[in-house]
Amino acid sequence: MAQPNSVKVLExxxxxPPPKSVPTTSLPLTFFDIPWLLCRPMQRLxxxxxxxxxxxFKQTILPILKHSLSLTFQHFFPLASNLICPPRPLKPHIxxxxxxxxxxxxTECMGDFDHIIxxxxxxxxxxxxFVPQLNPARVLPDNTRVVPLMSLQLTVFPNSAICxxxxxxxxxxxxxxxxxxxxxxxxxxxxIIIGELDCIDIxxxxxxxxxxxxxxxxxxxxxNFLGEWWNWASTWKEDTRLINDVLADKVRATFxxxxxxxxxxxxxxxxxxxxxxxxxxxxxxxxVTCALIWVYLIKSxxxxxxxxxxxxxxxxxxxxxxxxxxxxxEFPIPSTYFGNCLAICFVSLKRCxxxxxxxxxxxxxxxxxxxxxxxxxxxxxxxxWLLDWKEISELGHLVTVAGSPRLGVYETDFGWGRPKKxxxxxxxxxxxxxxxxxxxxxxAIEVGLALSRENMDNFNAIFQHDLNLL
Ligand SMILES: CC(C)(COP(=O)(O)OP(=O)(O)OC[C@H]1O[C@@H](n2cnc3c(N)ncnc32)[C@H](O)[C@@H]1OP(=O)(O)O)[C@@H](O)C(=O)NCCC(=O)NCCSC(=O)CC(=O)O
Numbered sequence: 135m136a137q138p139n140s141v142k143v144l145e146x147x148x149x150x151p152p153p154k155s156v157p158t159t160s161l162p163l164t165f166f167d168i169p170w171l172l173c174r175p176m177q178r179l180x181x182x183x184x185x186x187x188x189x190x191f192k193q194t195i196l197p198i199l200k201h202s203l204s205l206t207f208q209h210f211f212p213l214a215s216n217l218i219c220p221p222r223p224l225k226p227h228i229x230x231x232x233x234x235x236x237x238x239x240x241t242e243c244m245g246d247f248d249h250i251i252x253x254x255x256x257x258x259x260x261x262x263x264f265v266p267q268l269n270p271a272r273v274l275p276d277n278t279r280v281v282p283l284m285s286l287q288l289t290v291f292p293n294s295a296i297c298x299x300x301x302x303x304x305x306x307x308x309x310x311x312x313x314x315x316x317x318x319x320x321x322x323x324x325x326i327i328i329g330e331l332d333c334i335d336i337x338x339x340x341x342x343x344x345x346x347x348x349x350x351x352x353x354x355x356x357x358n359f360l361g362e363w364w365n366w367a368s369t370w371k372e373d374t375r376l377i378n379d380v381l382a383d384k385v386r387a388t389f390x391x392x393x394x395x396x397x398x399x400x401x402x403x404x405x406x407x408x409x410x411x412x413x414x415x416x417x418x419x420x421x422v423t424c425a426l427i428w429v430y431l432i433k434s435x436x437x438x439x440x441x442x443x444x445x446x447x448x449x450x451x452x453x454x455x456x457x458x459x460x461x462x463x464e465f466p467i468p469s470t471y472f473g474n475c476l477a478i479c480f481v482s483l484k485r486c487x488x489x490x491x492x493x494x495x496x497x498x499x500x501x502x503x504x505x506x507x508x509x510x511x512x513x514x515x516x517x518x519w520l521l522d523w524k525e526i527s528e529l530g531h532l533v534t535v536a537g538s539p540r541l542g543v544y545e546t547d548f549g550w551g552r553p554k555k556x557x558x559x560x561x562x563x564x565x566x567x568x569x570x571x572x573x574x575x576x577x578a579i580e581v582g583l584a585l586s587r588e589n590m591d592n593f594n595a596i597f598q599h600d601l602n603l604l
Pocket of ligand 1 (some may be wrong): 138418456505538540541
């Protein structure tokens with residue numbers, strides 16, 4: 135019997151920039167890009183209400199989505215390109231050649247849209263039918279790997295909705311760059327729908343900036359990171375487990391922290407501070423949300439430990455987030471820079487500090503201090519980014535963050551309104567939490583989690599109980 139969320143493939147095609155519109159272009163990888171070479175692909179879904187039958191979608195909306203995507207690729211060509219990984223010591227790079235394109239699959243789903251986009255815990259496997267697969271990498275006779283960087287899937291829910299799914303390699307674009315692409319595609323599509331495109335010059339839009347020379351590397355991070363990557367790549371084994379096996383016991387849910395709750399949380403934190411401490415504390419929405427979720431996640435794992443004596447209170451727990459460096463470096467980088475420009479930040483605390491009475495306060499101090507340190511040097515300690523990453527992920531006890539409430543994902547309007555829901559699917563395998571602004575409340579935050587059923591129940595109980603006390 136078909137699963138409720140199985141999809142029927144209607145069409146498979148390739149979409150690239152209009153022919154001859156983009157010259158052959160090779161983009162070197164900067165030290166900001168290299169750490170993301172081994173990151174598993176990003177999987178982003180955007181769900182929209184769009185109450186048309188499948189035939190209407192195919193005949194009127196799909197051609198516009200395809201045409202606008204092609205026009206957008208003319209400027210955001212790296213996403214239609216390939217990552218070229220020649221054998222060591224030749225450097226990996228992104229290459230666009232005329233005719234390169236991204237895989238686009240069109241599918242239809244009869245599943246229950248309201249259930250699919252709900253916030254309550256659902257089987258983590260439910261979203262995977264909407265996630266496109268990347269075309270497999272090719273290996274050339276000289277052992278060069280040619281890796282497609284993005285693929286897309288449009289799923290129509292007849293008479294109710296569509297889902298736009300994207301899988302892309304982080305090495306091509308960070309969150310800011312990727313959402314610039316998404317908003318540009320949406321904007322061109324919207325203009326075509328309202329018949330405005332002819333009188334608007336696409337070149338007048340905020341175009342991506344591709345010149346990698348703006349990224350200066352005075353500390354020689356690039357050769358250091360490349361060396362690390364080559365070492366890793368030589369021993370790296372692809373995860374060949376089936377997604378259904380990996381996710382068998384996982385559920386995913388979205389928790390919303392309302393604006394009022396965030397305000398009260400900030401107030402509670404500041405009331406715990408001495409005046410002098412307060413001056414030093416960085417209490418942003420990002421920081422208090424991350425602190426709260428980090429502490430609740432650790433508390434929600436406790437019931438997995440059968441005996442209290444099994445809990446090692448001295449053990450270090452880690453929190454990892456990335457910071458956009460476009461306005462945080464000594465050299466200027468345009469806000470439209472297309473590529474990666476992220477500092478990788480780690481924070482650690484002992485378990486007893488996190489689950490103690492002032493756990494959230496301790497976590498706010500630790501994460502906030504890290505954000506503050508970025509002001510005096512976002513690249514401080516950067517030479518250890520990859521080593522830290524490898525060591526800490528092997529230790530376990532790590533919570534990482536995907537997405538951000540500053541990416542404006544809910545502003546991505548293709549001409550039929552804001553998304554009803556956005557999901558960062560890869561968190562169900564990567565174990566990260568995802569953050570976004572909220573679909574329907576200004577100043578609120580959506581937190582996406584994928585946990586075992588038992589941990590999710592525990593987390594939910596702690597979240598509901600504690601937030602009621604705020
Ligand atoms: C370092 C940070 C994570 C956290 O810094 P902070 O704690 O200072 O928080 P912040 O920068 O959000 O904002 C701090 C304060 O500045 C003001 N402020 C900043 N930006 C604002 C904006 N656009 N609108 C309104 N206010 C703003 C607010 O007063 C806010 O306080 P208040 O918040 O209290 O109102 C962030 O600055 C950052 O770099 N975010 C981007 C991370 C990113 O790009 N992630 C994507 C990874 S790639 C990825 O994951 C792939 C994918 O998504 O597909």
